[in-house]
Each structure stands twice: as C-alpha cells, then as structure tokens.
Amino acid sequence: MKRLYYDIVVIGGGPAGLSAALEAKKNGVEKILICERGSSLGGILEQCIHNGFGLQYFKEELTGPEYADRFIKKVKATDIDVKLNTMVIDVLDNRKIIAVNHLDGLFEIDTKAVILAMGCRERTREALTIPGERPSGVMTAGTAQRYVNVEGYLPGKEIVILGSGDIGLIMARRLTLEGANVKGVLEIMPYSTGLVRNKVQCLDDYNIPLYLNHTVIDIHGRERLEGITIAEVDKQLKAIPGSEKRIKCDTLLLSVGLIPENELSKKINVQLDPVTKGPIVDEKRRTSVPWIFASGNVLHVHDIVDNVTVESEIAGKAAAEYINSQLNARKKRISVTHGDNIGYVVPQFIDFDDAAEKSVRLYMRVKHPDRDVSIVVKDNGGKVIANFSKEAVTPGSMLALPVPANLLRSDLDNINISIMK
Amino acid sequence: MKTDIIIIGGGVIGSAIAHQLARYNLDIVLVEKESDICMGSSKANSSMVHDGYNVDSQKLKGKLVLKANPYFEKLCKDLYIPYVKNIGSIVIGFEDDDMKVMKEQMANGQKNGVKGLRIVGKEELHQMEPNINPEAMFGLYNPNTGTINPFELTRALAENAVLNGVKVLLNTEVQGVLVKNQKVEAVRTNKGVIGAKVVINAAGLFADKVAAMVENIDFEIKPRKGQYFLYDKKWGDYVKHTIYSSPTKISKGMIIVPTTEGNILAGSNAQLLDDKEDVSTTYEGLEEIYGKIISRIFPKLPRMGDVITTFTGLRAAATGEDFIIGYAKTVKGFINVAGIQSPGLSSCPAIAMMVEDLVRDLHYDLNFTEKGNYRIDRPKPIVLRDLSYEERDELIKKNPDYGTIICRCETVSRGEIIDAIHRPIPATNIDAVKRRTRAGMGRCQGGFCGPRVLDILKHEMNISPLEVTKKGKGSYVLAFNNKDLSLQEARRDHEKIVL
Numbered sequence: 001m002k003r004l005y006y007d008i009v010v011i012g013g014g015p016a017g018l019s020a021a022l023e024a025k026k027n028g029v030e031k032i033l034i035c036e037r038g039s040s041l042g043g044i045l046e047q048c049i050h051n052g053f054g055l056q057y058f059k060e061e062l063t064g065p066e067y068a069d070r071f072i073k074k075v076k077a078t079d080i081d082v083k084l085n086t087m088v089i090d091v092l093d094n095r096k097i098i099a100v101n102h103l104d105g106l107f108e109i110d111t112k113a114v115i116l117a118m119g120c121r122e123r124t125r126e127a128l129t130i131p132g133e134r135p136s137g138v139m140t141a142g143t144a145q146r147y148v149n150v151e152g153y154l155p156g157k158e159i160v161i162l163g164s165g166d167i168g169l170i171m172a173r174r175l176t177l178e179g180a181n182v183k184g185v186l187e188i189m190p191y192s193t194g195l196v197r198n199k200v201q202c203l204d205d206y207n208i209p210l211y212l213n214h215t216v217i218d219i220h221g222r223e224r225l226e227g228i229t230i231a232e233v234d235k236q237l238k239a240i241p242g243s244e245k246r247i248k249c250d251t252l253l254l255s256v257g258l259i260p261e262n263e264l265s266k267k268i269n270v271q272l273d274p275v276t277k278g279p280i281v282d283e284k285r286r287t288s289v290p291w292i293f294a295s296g297n298v299l300h301v302h303d304i305v306d307n308v309t310v311e312s313e314i315a316g317k318a319a320a321e322y323i324n325s326q327l328n329a330r331k332k333r334i335s336v337t338h339g340d341n342i343g344y345v346v347p348q349f350i351d352f353d354d355a356a357e358k359s360v361r362l363y364m365r366v367k368h369p370d371r372d373v374s375i376v377v378k379d380n381g382g383k384v385i386a387n388f389s390k391e392a393v394t395p396g397s398m399l400a401l402p403v404p405a406n407l408l409r410s411d412l413d414n415i416n417i418s419i420m421k
Numbered sequence: 422m423k424t425d426i427i428i429i430g431g432g433v434i435g436s437a438i439a440h441q442l443a444r445y446n447l448d449i450v451l452v453e454k455e456s457d458i459c460m461g462s463s464k465a466n467s468s469m470v471h472d473g474y475n476v477d478s479q480k481l482k483g484k485l486v487l488k489a490n491p492y493f494e495k496l497c498k499d500l501y502i503p504y505v506k507n508i509g510s511i512v513i514g515f516e517d518d519d520m521k522v523m524k525e526q527m528a529n530g531q532k533n534g535v536k537g538l539r540i541v542g543k544e545e546l547h548q549m550e551p552n553i554n555p556e557a558m559f560g561l562y563n564p565n566t567g568t569i570n571p572f573e574l575t576r577a578l579a580e581n582a583v584l585n586g587v588k589v590l591l592n593t594e595v596q597g598v599l600v601k602n603q604k605v606e607a608v609r610t611n612k613g614v615i616g617a618k619v620v621i622n623a624a625g626l627f628a629d630k631v632a633a634m635v636e637n638i639d640f641e642i643k644p645r646k647g648q649y650f651l652y653d654k655k656w657g658d659y660v661k662h663t664i665y666s667s668p669t670k671i672s673k674g675m676i677i678v679p680t681t682e683g684n685i686l687a688g689s690n691a692q693l694l695d696d697k698e699d700v701s702t703t704y705e706g707l708e709e710i711y712g713k714i715i716s717r718i719f720p721k722l723p724r725m726g727d728v729i730t731t732f733t734g735l736r737a738a739a740t741g742e743d744f745i746i747g748y749a750k751t752v753k754g755f756i757n758v759a760g761i762q763s764p765g766l767s768s769c770p771a772i773a774m775m776v777e778d779l780v781r782d783l784h785y786d787l788n789f790t791e792k793g794n795y796r797i798d799r800p801k802p803i804v805l806r807d808l809s810y811e812e813r814d815e816l817i818k819k820n821p822d823y824g825t826i827i828c829r830c831e832t833v834s835r836g837e838i839i840d841a842i843h844r845p846i847p848a849t850n851i852d853a854v855k856r857r858t859r860a861g862m863g864r865c866q867g868g869f870c871g872p873r874v875l876d877i878l879k880h881e882m883n884i885s886p887l888e889v890t891k892k893g894k895g896s897y898v899l900a901f902n903n904k905d906l907s908l909q910e911a912r913r914d915h916e917k918i919v920l
Contacts, residue, residue: 001814037829087826098810102824106814124866126730129650131702134732136891136898140868147872153886153899160918178903184918209917222698223895230918239704247918250900263830266655 002107006033006081008319009097009109011088011264012117014043015305016296016312018071020115023316025078029323033109034075035086035099041075042068043119044142045305047149050170052197056306067305091268095291112323115315116265116279116287116294120301122167123257125219132219135226141167141255145174154178156251160228161185162216166194166303166396168255173202182208183249186230188215188237191369194255194396195303216252217244225250258301268292275344276300282351283360284318284327285311293319300346300363303398307363314361328353332413336362339418343367343395350408350415359402366419369394373419377403380414393419423616424448424588425787426780427608428623429595429631431458433575433769434761435623439582439589441773442780444795446788449587450615451579452608454594456893457853458846459575461625463766464856465649465700465734467676468686469663470504470567471767474530474538481744486764487533489771493567496770500577501801503570503681510566511541511549512665512674513718514559519667523561530563537564552659554720566663570681571766572856576846578769580799583845585792591849592893595624598634598755605635605754618785621756621776626697626737628745628759635752640745642759644697644735647689648706650715653727653864657683659719666714675714682859684729685722687715691736700733707731729864736762744768746775754783802857803840806832827877828870830863838874842881849882851875852892871898 007029010017013036021032040046045053048064055061058070075082086101097109122140137156145167147153157180161168164187172182185203190212192199203210211230217239218229232243260278262270271280271288278299279287285295295315296308321327334350345364364375370393377386385407393399401417408415426442428435431453439451453460472490476483497504512523523540530538539562546560547553583589590612597609598620607616624631629642657679665674677687690709715722739745739760749755756779758772765772781789805813805823817824822836841848841857848854851861854874861867861874875889875898882889890896901907 001811037826085825087829087832089826089832100813100817100824100826102817102821105817105824106810121865122868124864124868126866127726127728127864129702129707129725129728129731131704131707131731133701136896139871143868143871147899148903151872151876151886151899152903154901154903155898156900179901181915183916186918207917209919211918211920214920217704219701223892224897245920 002104004033004107004109005031006109006111007031007323008033008113008115009111010034010115010117012036012043012119012296012298013038013041013082013084014117014119014296015045015068015071015308016119016298017043017115017117018068018075019309019312020117020293020295020316020319021080022071022074022078023313024115024320025080027317027320029320033081033083035088036082036084037087039085041072041082041084047146048170049149050174053305056304057309088264091264091292093268113291113293113319115319116270116292116298117296117312118261118264118298120258120260120297122254123259125254128256130216130219133222135219135221135224137221137225137250138219138252139254141165141171141253144171144253148174148178154180156225156249157181158183158249159251159253160247160249161253161255163187163254163256164192164194164199164210165255165257166198168253169194169198169202171253171255172208173206176206176208182206183247184209184211186214186216187212188233189213191394192396196394196396215239219252220246225252228252258297260298260301262298265294265298270294273344273348276346278346280348281346282349283314283347284321284352285315285347286318286322286351291322293322300344303396307398307400310361311363331410334408334412335414337414337416338364339416341366341368341370341419342417345417354405357405359404360408362401362403362417364399364401364417365395366393366399367395370419373421375399375401376418376420377401378416378418379412385415422450422613424450425617426450426619426621427452427615427617428621429608430623430625431455431579431589431591432461432463432623432625433459433571433578433766434625434758434772435621436575436578436582437769437773438621438623438758438776439587440578441777443582443585443587444791446790446792449582450617451582451587451589452593452595452610452615453589453591456592456849456890457856458579458589458591459572459856462735462737462762463575463625464572465732466571466736466763466766467678467688468568468571468680469510469676469678469767470569471764472535472563472565473533473764473767474535474563474565475526476533476764478533481746482764482768483533485744485768485771485775489768490565492770493569497569499797500581500799502573502577504567505681506567507564508566508568508662508679509562509564510663510665511546512561512667513553513557514561514667515556516558520559522667526561535563535565538562550661550664552719552721554718557718568663568678568681569766574766576857577799580845581796584799585795589846595631595634598631600635600752603752605752618787619754619756619780619783621758623758625761626735628737628757632749632757632759635749635755640740640759642697642737642739644694644699645738645762646692646694646699646733646735648702648710648731648733649686649688650707650710650731651729652685652687652722653729654683656685656722656727659722660685664718666718675710677714677718687722689734694735697735700735702731702733729862730866738762744772746772746779748779754785756780799845802844803837805834805837827873828858828860828863830865831859833858833860833870835877838877839881842878849878850890850892850896851878851898854878
C-alpha cells in the first residue's frame with residue numbers, strides 16, 4: 001500500500017474544501033492535499049448552473065460553476081495537491097487517513113490536521129416513509145438537477161415537487177424552461193423553507209403554485225410514476241381526512257431537507273450536534289477531536305455558498321494556526337446556547353483569544369418566521385450584552401451575527417442567543 | 422426450442438430446483454416473467470432461516486423445513502451466500518399469558534427434535550438484548566435460528582444452475598401449457614413455444630394461474646401482504662438476535678432481525694389481498710408495525726429518519742395454508758410447487774430434493790447420470806468492503822475499476838457494478854444492480870450514485886440512457902433528451918394543481 005504525508009488533508013473539493021485549503025495555504029502550510037470523490041473540483045456547484053452566487057462574497061452575480069471556478073483557478077495556481085475520484089474511507093486515531101482511487105489504489109495518508117468538507121446529502125422519500133408503490137420517477141431534486149444540467153436529460157414532463165427547499169424551487173424553474181410542466185410545489189410547513197428570492201424568481205414568475213400545509217400521502221404507479229395523492233395537514237402535520245386529492249404526474253421531486261454527511265466524522269468519534277447533524281465546533285471550527293476541523297454543509301446546512309466560503313476560511317486559517325501552535329486558548333471556554341425561536345447556533349463554543357479578530361461570527365437559524373424582532377445575546381447572568389434588530393427572520397435564511405470580541409469578557413462561560421419581540 | 426424440463430418461476434424455489442437438477446445430464450430451461458430473478462416473495466421477506474421449532478411436523482411444510490435446515494451451512498459455503506447460522510432468536514414475553522404460549526412452543530420444538538431451546542428470565546434477557554424495552558419480562562431463546570441474504574441465496578442457486586448448463590430466460594412470461602393425450606408437451610410464452618417433457622410450476626403468487634392452465638384446480642393463492650421497515654446500518658449493533666413479538670397476538674408474531682448486511686429489518690403485519698402485484702406500503706400498515714412491534718420492543722428505534730426504506734412483501738399463501746407439492750391430477754409431466762409461504766425460504770433445499778424425486782418417479786426417459794464437469798460453486802462475487810485494505814489494494818492494481826467508488830454510502834466500486842452486469846444472471850437495470858452490489862441501498866437511496874449507475878448500465882449494455890430502467894419494462898428513469906424539441910411541441914395542457 002502506498003503511503004503519503006501531508007500537513008493538512010482536506011476531505012471534499014467543493015466550495016468549503018477549496019476555500020479552506022486556500023486559506024491554510026495563505027497561512028503558511030506547506031503540504032496540503034484535497035481529496036475529492038467526484039471527477040472534478042467544485043462539488044455540487046458544478047450542477048448549479050443558475051445565477052445568484054457570489055452576491056455577498058464577490059459583490060457580483062455568478063453561476064455555480066463560475067463561482068467554483070474562481071477558487072479552482074486559485075488552487076491550481078498554488079502547490080496544493082488535488083486527488084480526484086478519491087474517496088476517503090476512514091480516518092484513524094493516529095492521524096492517518098485511508099483513501100482509495102483507481103490510480104493510487106488503496107492508500108494511507110499521514111497528516112497533522114484534517115478539515116472535513118464533505119457537504120451534505122438530500123433527505124429521501126424513504127427517510128420520510130412516504131407510503132405507496134415504488135415506481136421510477138420519484139427522485140430528489142438534486143438528482144434531477146444532475147440529470148438535467150450535467151447529463152442533459154429530463155426525468156419527465158408532468159412534475160410535482162414536494163418541499164419548498166431551494167433546490168426544489170430552482171428545479172421548478174429549470175424544468176419549466178426545458179419544456180416540462182411543473183404542476184405545483186407542496187410544502188408541509190405553513191411557510192416556504194427556501195430563500196424568499198427563490199420563491200419569487202422560480203415560482204411566482206412562472207405561475208407555479210405553492211401550496212403550504214400540504215404533503216404527499218400516497219404514490220401510485222407500478223412501473224413509472226402515474227400519480228400521487230396529496231392532502232392538507234393539521235398543526236401536528238398529520239393528513240386531514242377528506243382533504244385528499246389525486247394528482248396525475250410522471251415525476252415527483254423531493255426537496256425536503258439536506259443532511260450533513262458525517263459518516264466519516266462518526267467513525268473517528270467526532271461529537272455531533274443532534275440539531276445541525278454536524279460536528280460540534282468552536283469558533284475556529286475545531287471539532288471535539290483537536291486535530292479535526294469542519295466547515296461548510298458538513299457542519300450545518302447553509303443557505304448561500306458565500307457563507308460557506310467565509311466559514312471555510314475560518315476553518316482553513318485555524319487548521320494552519322493549529323499545526324503552527326498559534327492557537328491561544330481563553331481562560332474559560334464559553335458555551336453558546338440558544339433560547340426562544342432559535343433552532344441552532346454554530347459554533348457551539350468559543351475557545352480562543354484572537355487579537356486579530358474584532359468579532360466572533362455566529363451562524364444560526366430561527367425555528368419559525370417572524371417580523372420586527374431583536375436577536376439578543378445574553379451573558380451567563382442573563383444580562384443583555386448585544387442586541388441586533390431584524391425586520392424579518394425566516395428558517396430558510398441563515399442569520400450571521402458578528403459578536404464584538406471585546407464583549408466576550410474573560411470571566412464569561414456562557415452566552416445565550418434568543419429572539420425577542 | 423425443445424428441452425427436457427421447464428421450470429416456471431425464477432424465485433428461490435425455481436432457482437433451488439434448477440440448482441438441484443443441474444447436476445444431472447438434463448436439458449433444463451427456467452423462465453421468469455420479470456427482468457430479473459427473485460422479484461416476488463423471495464426478495465421481500467423476513468430473511469430468516471428457521472429450524473422448524475415452531476412448525477407442525479405433521480404438515481408438509483413442517484416436514485420440509487426440519488429436513489432442510491442442516492443443508493444450509495454447506496450450501497452457503499459452496500455458493501458464497503451471506504448466512505449467519507446461529508444468530509439465535511428470542512420470543513419476547515411481556516405478560517404472564519405469554520409464558521403459556523412459550524412453554525407450548527418449547528414443547529413443540531423439543532418434539533420436533535430441536536435442541537437448545539430454553540426460557541430466559543428477565544435479567545438474562547436484558548443481558549442478551551441490552552436495548553430492549555425495560556418492561557420485557559422473559560423470552561424463549563432458540564440458538565438455531567439463522568439469517569440469510571434471500572436475494573443472494575436465490576442468485577447463487579440460479580447462477581450455479583446457469584454455470585451447469587441451465588438456460589435462464591428473463592422477461593419470458595408463460596401464457597399457456599400445451600397438453601396432448603393427458604401429457605405435457607410444451608409451454609407457450611411471449612417469446613415463443615418451448616417443447617418439454619416435464620413442466621415444474623414454481624410460479625409463486627401466480628402458481629394457481631399456471632396450474633389452471635392444465636386442469637381445473639382446487640386451490641387458490643391469496644397474497645398475504647406484509648410491510649417492513651429497514652433501518653440504517655448505524656443501528657446495526659442495536660439488536661443482537663432475531664426477535665419475535667409474542668405469538669399470541671398475530672400468527673407467528675412480528676419480527677425484528679439484524680440482517681446479514683448489518684441493517685435492522687422489522688415487520689411484518691398480515692393482510693389478505695386479491696391483487697397479486699400490490700406491493701405498495703400504506704400509512705396504516707406502517708403505523709401498525711411501528712406501534713405494535715418496533716416501538717414496543719425497541720422504543721428508541723425511530724418512526725422515520727434513520728429508516729433506509731420501507732417495503733412490502735407478498736406471501737404466496739395457498740388454500741389450506743400448507744405447501745402443495747405434487748403432480749397435476751389429470752396431466753402427466755406437470756408438477757405443482759405452490760403455496761410456498763413461510764417457511765419456504767428455509768425449506769428450499771428440501772423442496773428441491775422432493776421435486777427431484779417427483780421428476781424421477783415419472784419414469785420418463787431422462788438422463789439422471791451426473792455431469793462429469795459439474796461444479797458445486799460459482800465465481801465468488803467480489804465485495805470490496807468485505808476485504809482487507811491490502812487485498813483491496815491488490816485488486817485495484819489488477820483492475821483499476823475497483824478503485825473508483827460509485828456508491829459512497831455503501832462504498833461500491835465501478836468494478837463491482839460492471840461485474841454485476843456481466844454475471845451468469847446479468848443485472849440489466851438500476852434495481853438489479855442495487856440488489857447485487859448494494860449500490861443505492863444506503864442512506865441516500867441512490868441520490869448520488871443513481872445517475873452514475875445509469876451511466877455504467879448504458880455503457881456496458883450499449884443502450885441509450887432513455888432505455889435504462891429502474892426495474893424493467895416501463896420503469897424508465899429519463900424521459901427526454903433536453904434538446905428533444907418534441908417535448909416542446911407535444912400537445913400538453915399546462916395544467917397546474919388547483920386546490
């Protein structure tokens with residue numbers, strides 16, 4: 001078996017892995033390797049041919065492949081090594097990685113630090129246990145996106161989309177443009193779970209109806225999908241008897257949530273947050289295993305890629321500081337907890353004193369939509385130490401909170417984030 | 422086409438019969454109406470190998486399951502079939518009433534010659550199954566219950582038969598049986614007429630329909646529907662034995678089984694149907710299973726989320742609730758193997774032997790000498806995840822396709838998928854690849870690997886992506902090329918959902 005050595009191994013060559021590797025390089029790390037399981041760098045951006053990427057980070061509007069290409073070009077201009085079609089199958093306690101590809105075979109990599117950037121996967125029909133028959137024509141929106149945008153084929157012509165997640169909304173528009181009839185989008189929650197701009201630009205502009213409080217309760221067709229039964233749901237999300245309606249369609253796309261892909265993280269006993277389903281990290285995006293960092297959708301599902309990039313730069317820089325022994329621990333670890341109408345906050349801890357950083361950036365999502373609210377940061381005594389007002393909050397959009405570093409007193413051991421009216 | 426013996430049905434029974442007879446100098450054709458073998462009851466069941474402790478030894482199915490059990494170990498070794506011989510089973514008792522039934526079952530098992538049965542008390546039960554509901558009081562432990570991969574069992578039997586000269590014709594549906602002078606002459610299929618001296622009806626759920634092609638029959642096959650949950654491998658270690666709910670509630674009780682692949686399988690209820698192809702799951706059915714067994718015995722197993730899939734199996738239950746194995750009453754050369762419900766999988770070697778005797782007892786001019794070049798095995802399927810790192814590395818050096826991972830959830834390589842497409846029984850669609858390699862059987866359910874598997878099938882079979890199916894006829898995955906303007910021109914209403 002081949003044996004390699006790198007200072008940092010980045011697992012995943014999507015937007016998170018690319019920015020993390022670049023930032024580690026910028027901070028003086030010599031030998032960096034990106035392992036990417038796909039046949040090209042860029043990750044899922046390669047199939048996201050719509051625009052809207054980069055508005056925050058580059059202050060211009062790019063398509064997914066264009067956004068990825070900016071980082072791919074930069075990586076190629078450095079001496080960062082890239083292995084494509086390479087699957088990491090294990091990460092071991094002794095800082096060893098086991099990976100496989102068709103050129104190197106199954107090989108070992110010794111390293112000082114690892115950055116997890118594996119991204120996420122889509123929730124399936126099966127995971128929701130939607131009953132019914134099991135024909136072809138039922139697939140996740142991301143799979144359909146690959147068929148349409150990469151392979152050049154349409155999955156069907158009469159399409160219903162379950163779930164108002166962003167990929168589903170994007171695909172509603174995409175399939176319409178390719179000539180299919182998107183009959184509607186169903187969302188079990190009382191609000192759209194995607195970005196507001198996607199609802200407007202992908203559904204409203206094309207007269208595609210969105211039905212809230214509705215779901216699919218049965219699937220019909222023995223060979224190919226022939227139809228579905230939909231129903232309205234009550235507050236407990238249970239189908240309301242009598243509201244059932246049968247809809248004819250040949251394709252059902254699911255856009256019902258993304259799940260950080262942490263199978264590798266579990267193997268090495270990285271502690272996971274039950275809400276985000278990603279690793280528990282501190283503000284440097286360091287996990288419970290000191291030499292393992294994580295960023296991007298493997299950590300928590302982001303709304304826009306710009307936020308993935310910013311977060312991954314934090315992780316990349318921190319991994320460099322870690323192997324150069326430049327991390328400066330606080331006297332007391334601060335735990336970051338949350339209260340009213342906050343679903344989660346990342347990071348879950350603040351561990352370091354970093355004179356170069358004026359603020360600590362917290363990402364969070366609310367549980368349900370609201371208007372004219374304050375996001376309140378309280379210290380362990382319950383005293384409000386920071387307050388950010390917001391016109392509107394919705395679960396579909398992440399909130400980023402820069403908490404000024406000077407507010408994080410050395411005697412603090414907890415801060416709590418909540419929404420107040 | 423002319424042959425000695427036609428076997429109708431490529432389920433575990435048809436395949437076991439083919440495997441049994443393939444050792445002789447006989448000309449054998451197996452016909453299967455679906456695009457793959459093992460498409461009916463054989464692929465969707467509890468995957469247990471019963472030793473027969475709870476059967477009525479006076480019934481044919483009781484006799485055969487007791488006879489068959491000792492054959493499994495060698496069969497699975499010869500044919501490389503995933504089989505856990507002694508995982509053991511526990512019937513879980515919650516109430517005093519359950520004890521009475523367990524004692525009866527134990528006595529029945531002892532009468533059937535099964536060894537090692539015993540009642541375990543609360544403390545031992547909770548040691549054996551640490552994650553079980555704390556309210557569980559006692560259990561009936563049977564160390565001899567095994568689990569098997571039912572698809573691999575069927576495939577291995579069929580592949581061995583093919584390697585020994587049996588012709589397997591897929592997508593071939595029997596439409597009639599030609600009889601002359603009260604003797605079988607031929608079988609008429611959608612692919613043409615096949616002449617034969619002996620016809621063996623192993624048509625599973627459709628065995629009554631096929632039997633009725635030669636004479637009036639006095640039995641009917643009623644599908645009995647059972648639904649199952651399959652859990653993510655991360656729960657694999659959570660259940661240590663195959664678990665029965667107490668049999669007082671419904672028939673033999675529902676089951677929770679750690680599969681040979683490391684998942685947890687839980688099911689199933691029983692619902693009589695008329696429709697032999699209704700493999701739909703229902704909300705009520707899934708609620709019943711979750712409520713009555715899963716949450717009752719292992720309360721921490723979730724209702725959804727870590728569920729990899731749910732599915733339905735149809736048991737081919739005959740009138741009389743016993744196996745029907747024997748000659749047609751009025752036509753010579755026609756053998757029915759019908760009503761093979763549980764414990765059919767566990768009985769298949771003995772059923773095949775019984776069928777061999779029936780064929781011999783026809784005293785036809787058939788050559789029952791053994792083949793000189795008979796092979797007892799099949800090429801061992803390469804399964805990379807079962808190999809050591811060094812072994813995998815060696816294989817990749819010989820064939821780099823084993824180094825390209827296509828299915829990330831189950832780590833299945835391109836090489837394994839290509840192998841499956843070119844095996845003695847070829848995989849010709851996405852589900853067929855999945856059953857053989859587990860590509861798409863993991864937690865993403867083919868979300869990532871589906872397009873890649875489709876691409877490999879297209880390439881290896883030299884067909885258009887539009888011709889690749891999920892599971893055979895009609896189940897196409899892709900409908901149009903993006904640039905196919907007929908879609909734009911097709912007369913379609915742009916009807917939306919209106920509520």
